[in-house]
Amino acid sequence: MQKILLWQLVIVLLLSLIGVVFWQMPTGLAILAGGLLVLVPNALFGWMLWRWVDPRYPKRALSALFFGETLKVCLMAAFLVALLHFYAVPLAPLLLGLCGTFLVNFIFGFNAK
Numbered sequence: 001m002q003k004i005l006l007w008q009l010v011i012v013l014l015l016s017l018i019g020v021v022f023w024q025m026p027t028g029l030a031i032l033a034g035g036l037l038v039l040v041p042n043a044l045f046g047w048m049l050w051r052w053v054d055p056r057y058p059k060r061a062l063s064a065l066f067f068g069e070t071l072k073v074c075l076m077a078a079f080l081v082a083l084l085h086f087y088a089v090p091l092a093p094l095l096l097g098l099c100g101t102f103l104v105n106f107i108f109g110f111n112a113k
Helices: 002-022 025-052 058-086 091-108
Strands: none
Touching: 002 025, 002 091, 025 058, 025 091
């Protein structure tokens, strides 16, 4: 889990840097915000699993996975709504950061060892 979070952070920072260099600072910040919309709930989810799941009790572990995933999706939605409500964020760079961070899950999530 830590490896995936690290790669997510690296990809978000790289995309943000590209956004700042080729476009403007608001674009880079929007990409960063989109990435953090995914990264922060993922980190919370990983911490919850590491802290509270005991592999000796598979039913409890499965319910914790479902609860953690539900909490993660709800947090992402709440952060997205709050961000769009309180700040004038360009939507395309925000979605680029969001999708770039999700892409790390698909690329490295299945190959994590």
